[in-house]
Amino acid sequence: MNKTSRIVSALCAFAMMYPLTTTHAQTVLTLEECRTMALQNNSQSKIAQEKVTAAQYDSKAAFANYLPKISATGMYLHNSENLSLISDDQKSSLSTMGTRVNGAITSIMTDPNFVNLCMTDASIGKLATYLGGKMGTADIKGALNQIGRELSDDLTLDIQNVYVGAISVEEPLYVGGKIRAYNKVTAYARELAETQLDGEDQKVMVTVDEAYWQIVSIANKLRLTDQYVDLLRQMDSNVEIMKNEGVATASDQLSVRVKLNEAEMSQIKAQNGLILSKMLLCQLCGMPLDSEIMLKDEMVENLDIPADEVTYTQEDLYENRPELKSLQLAVNIYDMKSKIVRADYLPTVALTGNYLITNPSAHNGVANEFHGMWNVGVVAKIPIYHFGEGMNKYRRAKSDVILTQYQLDDARGKVSLQASQYEKKIAEADSRLEMALKNMENAEENLRIANIGFQEGVVESQLVLAAQTAWLKAHSEEIDARIDRIMATVYLRQATGQLK
Numbered sequence: 001m002n003k004t005s006r007i008v009s010a011l012c013a014f015a016m017m018y019p020l021t022t023t024h025a026q027t028v029l030t031l032e033e034c035r036t037m038a039l040q041n042n043s044q045s046k047i048a049q050e051k052v053t054a055a056q057y058d059s060k061a062a063f064a065n066y067l068p069k070i071s072a073t074g075m076y077l078h079n080s081e082n083l084s085l086i087s088d089d090q091k092s093s094l095s096t097m098g099t100r101v102n103g104a105i106t107s108i109m110t111d112p113n114f115v116n117l118c119m120t121d122a123s124i125g126k127l128a129t130y131l132g133g134k135m136g137t138a139d140i141k142g143a144l145n146q147i148g149r150e151l152s153d154d155l156t157l158d159i160q161n162v163y164v165g166a167i168s169v170e171e172p173l174y175v176g177g178k179i180r181a182y183n184k185v186t187a188y189a190r191e192l193a194e195t196q197l198d199g200e201d202q203k204v205m206v207t208v209d210e211a212y213w214q215i216v217s218i219a220n221k222l223r224l225t226d227q228y229v230d231l232l233r234q235m236d237s238n239v240e241i242m243k244n245e246g247v248a249t250a251s252d253q254l255s256v257r258v259k260l261n262e263a264e265m266s267q268i269k270a271q272n273g274l275i276l277s278k279m280l281l282c283q284l285c286g287m288p289l290d291s292e293i294m295l296k297d298e299m300v301e302n303l304d305i306p307a308d309e310v311t312y313t314q315e316d317l318y319e320n321r322p323e324l325k326s327l328q329l330a331v332n333i334y335d336m337k338s339k340i341v342r343a344d345y346l347p348t349v350a351l352t353g354n355y356l357i358t359n360p361s362a363h364n365g366v367a368n369e370f371h372g373m374w375n376v377g378v379v380a381k382i383p384i385y386h387f388g389e390g391m392n393k394y395r396r397a398k399s400d401v402i403l404t405q406y407q408l409d410d411a412r413g414k415v416s417l418q419a420s421q422y423e424k425k426i427a428e429a430d431s432r433l434e435m436a437l438k439n440m441e442n443a444e445e446n447l448r449i450a451n452i453g454f455q456e457g458v459v460e461s462q463l464v465l466a467a468q469t470a471w472l473k474a475h476s477e478e479i480d481a482r483i484d485r486i487m488a489t490v491y492l493r494q495a496t497g498q499l500k
Contacts, residue, residue: 026292031212034285034295038208039201041286048197055190062186065179068171075164083157091152096145157366163359165372168352173378176346181339188336192329199322202499204284209490211281212295217483218277219298221476222270228472229267232260235468238454239461252461259465303482305433306489312496314416320497321415327408334404338397345390347382415495422492429485436478443467443474 039045084091172179236256242248279289287293297303318324353376361371383390450467453459493499 026294028294028296029285030296031209034208034212034281035205037285037287038204041284042200042204045197045200045204048193048200052190052193052197055186055193059183059186059190062179062183065172065182068169071168071170073164073166073168075162077162077164079160079162081160083159085155085157086152091156093148095149095152157360158368159360161359163370165357167355169354171351173349173351175348175350176343178340178343181336181343185333185336185340188329188333192326192333195322195325195329199326202322202494202497205499206490206494208281208284209487211277211284212297213483213486215274215277215281215295216297216300216303217479218270218274219295220301220303220479222267222274223301224472224475224479225263225267225270228468229260229263231468232256232263235454235461235464236260247457248461255465256461259468303486305482305485310489310492310496310498312419312498317415317419317496318412321495322497324408324411324415327404327411331401331404331408334397334401338394338401341397342390342394345383345386345394347380349381350379352377352379419492419495422488422495426485426488426492429481429488433478433481433485436474436481440474440478443471447471 236253239248239253239256243250243253278291278293282289282291282293312320318328353374355372355374357370357372359370360366360368363371363373447464447467447470450459450464454461454464490499
């Protein structure tokens, strides 16, 4: 018993206590319409579709790695102190430069040797008198002190407020094949998401087919049960007449009525089972549970068996089965990831260009003003030695490739076995259907003879009841055989990846 049958059986038990009714207008649905609505409503299919969309964005993002990257950077710094190119003692010396020069000249002019020289040389004496007069004033001394202070200030750089801005452009020239490998990874990932979506769609279609043909089976069995109940009611009426005429006994009437009660109970179960099966299909299709629906094949008494045969080769099986395609794509992805790992330990070369603006700027001395400059260059990075880290990571990545390949080989064997098993199930279903048709013919003939014999009084009621039960069982088995044959084809198409 499959999952859908178990759900319906459980719901039928519940419905025996709480019979259901529907009031909406009836809608006729085909199998294809049910599949379409279920695919649109299924949450797992929506999730798989969103994964496809996400993989497409990843692919576009990976392609952007081929293009230059442009970035802008801005920075502001507030420093607690300025930058001084000379010490505090040197600053003090520069600030008192005039005073020290004045003291030095005064010391020279008061030297006895220099005084004797001035007395013997009139021109030197005049110069000494002039310098002595000037240096004694505050003008020269103050001017020299001012020059020293200004020089000290110029050697102290104002960096308390620093502004820096930069625009950078980087174009990779060679990164060990990482960009190419990453683009292939995202392409495989997108294909993997699409394959998983196809797999989810096939699961949904199989679930819908099971629910659809479950309804068809119950509907046919309900009609069969109705006929069985009518037969028993007619027989109960005939036995009542025969009892009044003294031909039949009360025991015969009780036996018929027990069978009639059992049949009416089965009739109620089938009615509620049909309603609940339709509720399950409505839930799969995203329709209100109390929708009144009628399936196109529900009123067909003799269901047609699909005439088309499922043909495939091993190559088609490996190519079409979503699970195998997913594993093959996983192998490809891991292979590309191993190349990405290897690229981390290969040389990289990139072309760079920058425009930098700062305040303070140093293009013409250090000044508190904005000034910019640009540069271009080539950056190369060559890994030298990492104590085996790169090699071990690469070997680990290759191990993932080998592991996934083993999983793919194992899955191929299992899928081939599964397809062969479903082929056998189709052959088995054909044999069961052939036998069911023969049993149904025999049961109908047996019931006809039993009814004639009962009417003529040569056959007991128990034999007629047994013939009716055999007739019901034969027809029920014929319905099951047809449904099983239809579903066997569906399962084989799913196993071979041909379910569309």
